[in-house]
Amino acid sequence: MSGAYRINRRVALGTIxxxxxxxxxxxxxxxxxxxxxxxxxxxxxxxxxGYYQAIAAGxxxxxxxxxxxxxxxxxxxxxxxLLAGRVDMIMSNSFEAFxxxxxxxxxxxxxxxxQKDPQxxxxxxxxxxxxxxxxxxxxxxxxxxSRSTFWPYLRKKYGLSDAQLRPYNFNMAPFLADPKAIxxxxxxxxxxxxxxxxxxxxxxxxxxxxxxxxxxxxxAISRRLATEKKELVQRFVDATLEGWxxxxxxxxxxxxxxxxxxxxxxxxxDDRIEHAIKELNARGIVRSGDALTGGIGAMSxxxxxxxxxxxxxxxxxxxxxxxxxxxxxxxxxxxxxxA
Numbered sequence: 140m141s142g143a144y145r146i147n148r149r150v151a152l153g154t155i156x157x158x159x160x161x162x163x164x165x166x167x168x169x170x171x172x173x174x175x176x177x178x179x180x181x182x183x184x185x186x187x188x189g190y191y192q193a194i195a196a197g198x199x200x201x202x203x204x205x206x207x208x209x210x211x212x213x214x215x216x217x218x219x220x221l222l223a224g225r226v227d228m229i230m231s232n233s234f235e236a237f238x239x240x241x242x243x244x245x246x247x248x249x250x251x252x253x254q255k256d257p258q259x260x261x262x263x264x265x266x267x268x269x270x271x272x273x274x275x276x277x278x279x280x281x282x283x284x285s286r287s288t289f290w291p292y293l294r295k296k297y298g299l300s301d302a303q304l305r306p307y308n309f310n311m312a313p314f315l316a317d318p319k320a321i322x323x324x325x326x327x328x329x330x331x332x333x334x335x336x337x338x339x340x341x342x343x344x345x346x347x348x349x350x351x352x353x354x355x356x357x358x359a360i361s362r363r364l365a366t367e368k369k370e371l372v373q374r375f376v377d378a379t380l381e382g383w384x385x386x387x388x389x390x391x392x393x394x395x396x397x398x399x400x401x402x403x404x405x406x407x408x409d410d411r412i413e414h415a416i417k418e419l420n421a422r423g424i425v426r427s428g429d430a431l432t433g434g435i436g437a438m439s440x441x442x443x444x445x446x447x448x449x450x451x452x453x454x455x456x457x458x459x460x461x462x463x464x465x466x467x468x469x470x471x472x473x474x475x476x477x478a
Contacts, residue, residue: 172205178217180230183403185415193382195395202374231359236465245362248466250436251354254428255347259326264339280307280322291453327415352446376470380435384476433472
């Protein structure tokens with residue numbers, strides 16, 4: 140993995156004589172930062188804002204880290220990049236963590252930025268979609284990938300049917316053309332795009348509110364890096380969580396981070412970013428669940444086990460996996476950014 144391992148030492152300069160001050164200052168300026176690379180799962184957006192804030196506010200550098208933040212995209216398989224050692228850490232999710240366990244791959248999750256999955260079911264304004272029970276009998280536009288993640292859970296819990304499914308290829312046109320249709324999306328993005336098209340906010344149901352308890356926007360890393368450079372990884376996690384704490388406050392202090400987001404993804408605009416931050420806060424995407432007591436990024440063994448059981452119950456994940464191999468709690472639950 141990239142980067143040399145160094146422990147930062149702080150010097151109480153006020154207690155040092157003038158004769159020693161100059162050489163120590165030169166030494167501090169010459170200190171090499173530890174390098175770490177982190178790959179996000181998609182193009183730059185407010186959902187990645189904490190990482191950009193940690194860069195813009197100098198939090199990584201204060202922690203002695205030079206962070207290379209790499210945006211994702213539709214043609215990138217960042218999981219394979221992690222497995223191949225081409226990146227130190229990636230943005231991941233609960234399902235990928237269990238894939239590592241199933242394949243006996245030496246990787247696991249060390250933090251979960253999102254306590255709630257931000258995916259929603261979206262209906263037209265005024266459609267009266269205020270409960271998951273009302274999904275029955277309606278055409279549902281759901282992607283192939285989601286049919287093997289949250290859909291089996293919703294189908295069993297609410298007595299839904301595969302006969303309701305329609306193709307969803309991340310194109311809003313079929314939804315917009317059918318007032319009865321319901322499509323999946325993210326509360327931070329598709330819901331906003333639909334509002335702009337229709338002139339009114341759509342009806343939305345957050346899938347996490349149905350009890351779908353997957354951790355999202357997690358940090359996945361090799362066990363070797365987490366073990367051999369534990370202090371370095373802890374510095375990265377702490378700076379990242381502080382970045383998220385700052386970013387969720389919005390305001391002028393996040394302007395530099397948002398400028399970096401727009402640089403990496405010109406499709407992002409100030410209004411889209413403002414909407415996303417508003418929804419992240421209003422829906423408790425980052426600050427809810429374990430984060431209320433453990434701080435941003437928090438996780439618990441109980442929730443990992445509960446999620447795994449819920450997915451084996453609908454045959455999404457295989458039975459017999461060692462849940463404890465999917466994660467470690469060593470780097471989180473330290474109260475950083477706790478509301």
